[in-house]
Amino acid sequence: MNKLSAKVSPCSAPQHLFRPPEGSPPQKDPGGPEVSSCSSRCPLKAVLRVTAGLLLAGCMSAAWAWAAHSAKHALTRLQAPFFIIWFCSIWNLLFFPLYYLGHLLGSERREWPSVRLRKCSRFLGEGELTVRLVLKGAAPFSLLWSTSGYLHLLSLCRISISDGSAVLCCSHAFAFLLSWIGLKDRFMGVRIVAAIFSITGIVMLAYADGFHSNSITGVALGVGSASTSAFYKVLFRKNVGEVQPGPMCVLLSCVGVCGLLLHSWLCVLLYLTHTEYWPPSQHIPWDTLCTTAALLLVFNLMVNLGGVLSYPALTSLGVLLTIPASAAVDWFMSSTLVVSHVRGAAFGIISVGFLLLLLPEDWDERALHWFGTLWHGRDESLLGEDIGVEAAGPVRIKLKSAGSALSLPSHCPESALTLPRVCPHTALSLPSHCPESALSMPSHCPESALTLPRVCPESALTLP
Structure with a gap:
């Protein structure tokens, strides 16, 4: 008698979505339902x-x-x-x-x-x-x-x-x-x-x-x-x-x-x-x-x-x-x-x-990464409590350090934003279910980087 013995992490590629021109009707992303079903x-x-x-x-x-x-x-x-x-x-x-x-x-x-x-x-x-x-x-x-x-x-x-x-x-x-x-x-x-x-x-x-x-x-x-x-x-x-x-x-x-x-x-x-x-x-x-x-x-x-x-x-x-x-x-x-x-x-x-x-x-x-995620998540939640967010209408948060402004549609009222310290190149991607989102960022703040909250799981604003 003998006992002889011998990672799957589901993930999806990030979806980089574009901002439609003003006045155009909302466009549906054909990959949206597939990503959601996946x-x-x-x-x-x-x-x-x-x-x-x-x-x-x-x-x-x-x-x-x-x-x-x-x-x-x-x-x-x-x-x-x-x-x-x-x-x-x-x-x-x-x-x-x-x-x-x-x-x-x-x-x-x-x-x-x-x-x-x-x-x-x-x-x-x-x-x-x-x-x-x-x-x-x-x-x-x-x-x-x-x-x-x-x-x-x-x-x-x-x-x-x-x-x-x-x-x-x-x-x-x-x-x-x-x-x-x-x-x-x-x-x-x-x-x-x-x-x-x-x-x-x-x-x-x-x-x-x-x-x-x-x-x-x-x-x-x-x-x-x-x-x-x-x-x-x-x-x-x-x-x-x-x-x-x-x-x-x-x-x-x-x-x-x-x-x-x-x-x-x-x-x-x-x-x-x-x-x-x-x-x-x-x-x-x-x-x-x-x-x-x-x-x-x-x-x-x-x-x-x-x-x-x-x-x-x-x-x-x-x-x-x-x-x-x-x-x-x-x-x-x-x-x-x-x-x-x-x-x-x-x-x-x-x-x-x-x-x-x-x-x-x-x-x-x-283990260290997990504890770090918990600690940074706690810091972000405390930071979000200090920032005043309006419940209705476009969400607009002013960053005191650079004066940057970000506006999001009203149907994402609980959005939260984080800003890393060093990120020299700005690249933004928006989700398909927020087709009329508008992002404004002053030219004198090139080091801004933004990420969307967990309430919009496919949303991501990332920087290279």
Whole structure:
């Protein structure tokens, strides 16, 4: 079992409108209704993407918790964790067929499977796609995948599902440290703090039942699984690049091929050395194994393809929600979870560290810009209270520093104007719904710049 994860800001171009000559009838801007409808649609699309992301996060957490419970139940009847993870990895062969089915349903320009497969598998190498090329490119990923899942199943034999999920969430912190060292990623203090939080939570989980309990070994195996998963993510970024649906599905299908061709002999070897025991085929819990494999397939599909339907941050949030979902499964299904203060604090610290890792690289600049916008907005509102504005008739505000005057039509009675300090060139644009607006500006004030208020959202008076 393994958890492998993978900005849209709606905006429109500024509309520069002209002032019609005096006495001419008001002219309608043909782009006005389109801009208005686009402005009204963009928030709806954002709300739909957020809603889809929240639903995906809930489904991801439920699928993972159910799969972990099924795997732990299968371990009680089949003492063969490597055989279980090998059986689940073979189901990865279905990734590309499911991706191609979505391509047929959602794409306007459809392609043959062979053409689409070659386009998505360019990261494996140039030339014809052969079995040798597939094994050479995907064998390291298949090895890391199976190792991570095998260690996680071993840890589930000793710790609860919620503890295993919490430790596995720390793989994001390990991936950051490996990317910082190996890929020379940008150093971020907040992510270093997140890594410290993750390590602290792991130590607290190991201490939750005492250092002499069996949970020490289980947490250590979980840390090994999380570290291997982090290696997988860093290797993917180095060899493939950013997470994209097509290459990701091709890679996971190649992982299934490698598992079928390369790891089958290892299952037989473990059976012959009596490391794992297989009962007769009629006693193997095939229903539980198929349930676990199908749920893992669904979980990884939502993790790797969730960014198409929603924002990647919400998809990552679904990975974090596996902790409370697993705790709920432990509480209601097996009643083996002892929620102590130390364990609860460990879950909270690991969750805080995970959320800190979701912050973008320029989060500090965005925060400063947001606070600056709030502060300047407060200053502008105070300035507007000091300026006397007439409620009816053309609005005329005299700027004391330069004597400039601006007149606006009466149907924009609550207009507010701001004047920057330095702007040597004057360029003005008016909205289409104010066709008879008149702007007057004295020649001795060349440094004036004016902007219209939020009550006229498409209006803008800007300077280069």
